[in-house]
Amino acid sequence: MNQRVEKLQAWMKENEIEVSFITSSENVFYLSGYFTNPHERLLALVVFQQEEPFLVCPAMEVHDAKRSGWDHEIIGYNDIENPWEMIQSSIQKRIRIVSKTAIEKEHMNVERYEQLSSLFPKAAFISAEEKLRILRMIKDAKELKVIEEACALADYAVEFGASEIKEGKTELDVLNAVEYALKQKGVTEMSFATMVLTGTNAASPHGNPGLTKIKKGDLVLFDLGVVVDRYCSDITRTVAYGDINDKQKEIYDTVLKAQLAAIEASKPGVTAAEVDLTARRIIADAGYGEYFPHRLGHGLGISVHEYPSMTETNQLVIEEGMVYTIEPGIYVPEVAGVRIEDDLFITADGAKVLTNFPKELQIIK
Numbered sequence: 001m002n003q004r005v006e007k008l009q010a011w012m013k014e015n016e017i018e019v020s021f022i023t024s025s026e027n028v029f030y031l032s033g034y035f036t037n038p039h040e041r042l043l044a045l046v047v048f049q050q051e052e053p054f055l056v057c058p059a060m061e062v063h064d065a066k067r068s069g070w071d072h073e074i075i076g077y078n079d080i081e082n083p084w085e086m087i088q089s090s091i092q093k094r095i096r097i098v099s100k101t102a103i104e105k106e107h108m109n110v111e112r113y114e115q116l117s118s119l120f121p122k123a124a125f126i127s128a129e130e131k132l133r134i135l136r137m138i139k140d141a142k143e144l145k146v147i148e149e150a151c152a153l154a155d156y157a158v159e160f161g162a163s164e165i166k167e168g169k170t171e172l173d174v175l176n177a178v179e180y181a182l183k184q185k186g187v188t189e190m191s192f193a194t195m196v197l198t199g200t201n202a203a204s205p206h207g208n209p210g211l212t213k214i215k216k217g218d219l220v221l222f223d224l225g226v227v228v229d230r231y232c233s234d235i236t237r238t239v240a241y242g243d244i245n246d247k248q249k250e251i252y253d254t255v256l257k258a259q260l261a262a263i264e265a266s267k268p269g270v271t272a273a274e275v276d277l278t279a280r281r282i283i284a285d286a287g288y289g290e291y292f293p294h295r296l297g298h299g300l301g302i303s304v305h306e307y308p309s310m311t312e313t314n315q316l317v318i319e320e321g322m323v324y325t326i327e328p329g330i331y332v333p334e335v336a337g338v339r340i341e342d343d344l345f346i347t348a349d350g351a352k353v354l355t356n357f358p359k360e361l362q363i364i365k
Contacts, residue, residue, distance in 0.1 A: 004031050004135065005047060011131050012049050012102065018095055020047040020102040020128055021116060026302045027104065027132050028055070034068040035230050036061055042083050042112070051094035056083055088119045102128035133307035137299060138321035143231060144345055147300070147323060150191075150233035151343050151354040153226040157182055158237045158357045161196065161222050165241050165364045171196045171209040174220075182226065191225025191232035191304040202238065202337030205294060205329060216242035219252070219336055220364075225304055232304040234325050235355045236341035239362040248336045251288070252361055258282040258328040259340045259359070262296060266326065266344055266351040272314035279328040280312060288330045297325035300343055322346045323354075 008031065012020060022028055022045040029035040032045050032055055044056040052072050057065055059076035066074065075090060077083040091098070098120040103113070105127045117125070139147065161178045175196040182190075197207045198214045202221035214220060218241045225234040238252065258279035265278040276296040283292045297310035300323045308316050310324055327341030340359055344351040 002031075002033075005053060007135055008047055008131065009049055012047070015100070015102075015126070017100045017102050017126065018049065018098045019091065019100075019120075019123075020045075021108075022047065022104060022128065022132075023112070024104050024107040027128075027136075029230055030132070030136055030302055032065075032068070032070045034065045034070050036064070041079075042077075044087070046087065046091065048094055054090055056087060084115050084119065091119075098123045100124050100126060102126050102131075104128055104132070136301055137307045138319065139301065139323050139345070140321075143301065144323070146229045146231040147233065147343070147345075148354055150226045150228040150231055151235070151356075153182065153185065153187060153228065154224060154233040154235040154343075155355055155357045156185070157224055157226065158222050158235060161224075162220075162237075162239050162362060162364055165214055165220055165239070167215065168213050170211045170213050171198055171201070172211060174214070175209050178222075178224070187226050187228075189227040191227055191234055195221065195223040197221045197223075197337070198241075200334050200336070202339075203331040203333050203335065204337065205331055205339070207337075214241055217244055218242075219244060219248055219338060221337060221339060223339065223341070230302055232300055232302070233343055233355065234300055234304055234327075234341065235343065235357065236327055236329075236339045237357055237359070237362075238338045238340060239364055241364050243363070248338075249361070250286075251330045251332065251336050252338050254283060254286040254288060255328055255330050255338045255340050256359055256361075259326055259342070262326045262328065263342065263344065263351050263353060266318060266324075266346060268318055268320050268346060268348065270318050272308050272310045272316045272318065273312050275318070275326075276310050276312040276314070279326070283328060283330060288332070291330045291332050292328060293331070294329070297327050297341075299324045318346055320346055320348055 028045045047053045054073035056075045059078045062076035164174045164177045199218040221238045223236040262279040295311045299306040329339030331337040343354040
């Protein structure tokens with residue numbers, strides 16, 4: 001049994017949980033090593049306190065699941081079979097009484113909950129999310145190595161994107177060039193929809209790239225991430241195309257100051273709230289508090305957004321092994337938007353920055 005499953009089993013024993021029924025692609029991958037996007041089909045990993053776990057997936061994916069390294073039972077079902085009957089049979093071969101079951105309440109839909117509860121009508125259902133988030137929050141050496149590879153590719157993407165900025169090119173022109181360059185390096189998936197936003201478009205934190213043309217005097221914001229072996233990176237850089245005005249420069253310098261201070265504050269023993277407030281106070285003191293509308297950052301790993309959430313109210317204590325983003329921003333409508341984001345790995349001595357494209361204002365001539 002792998003150590004991740006064993007840690008889940010230990011938690012189950014402590015909480016007298018007979019069955020954990022895990023259904024999200026990310027958590028199935030974390031525990032089993034097998035990743036798939038099953039679309040509307042059922043995917044599940046079923047774990048017991050002591051008995052052999054089993055994986056449920058479409059029959060056409062059984063070979064891939066075995067090839068991933070999963071060496072326990074696999075229930076493969078085709079499109080005209082009822083997987084719930086197979087699941088019930090496999091569980092009853094292992095245990096007879098199910099009084100408590102752990103599920104991903106945020107992921108499981110009502111239909112599947114009703115199917116599962118019909119199999120075990122006397123069982124109580126509790127959330128597995130919090131335990132799985134805590135397990136995934138601390139990265140091991142193998143995970144860190146993959147994330148570092150993803151971060152190096154993100155650095156390359158921003159560098160390439162900056163080199164593509166030319167008068168009259170659209171946001172989508174630059175975005176397409178970046179993603180094509182990454183594909184030439186073997187990248188098959190981005191962490192999320194790539195953003196290239198120019199001028200006042202960047203004042204929308206989650207703006208949509210389009211046909212807006214880049215012009216001299218614009219700040220151009222890149223926000224992107226690369227997936228390597230199922231692990232994500234996430235970087236944001238804002239560069240200047242030609243000379244910018246004093247207001248734009250003031251906004252940029254304020255964001256950079258806040259970002260660097262938050263990185264310095266990131267170390268074991270402090271809280272997520274303290275780190276967030278370190279940046280938030282700098283931005284507020286500069287008069288831009290109302291223009292920083294989101295959290296400071298988020299955990300990073302198999303999902304681009306995972307635990308912890310770096311907010312001013314989160315009293316979670318930072319620990320060695322965490323990977324999270326630091327991404328303060330200022331967004332003034334019709335004026336400018338600036339965000340600067342890095343991925344951090346927490347060591348005993350503080351934060352190791354994994355994304356390394358320069359943060360001093362880059363002026364593209």
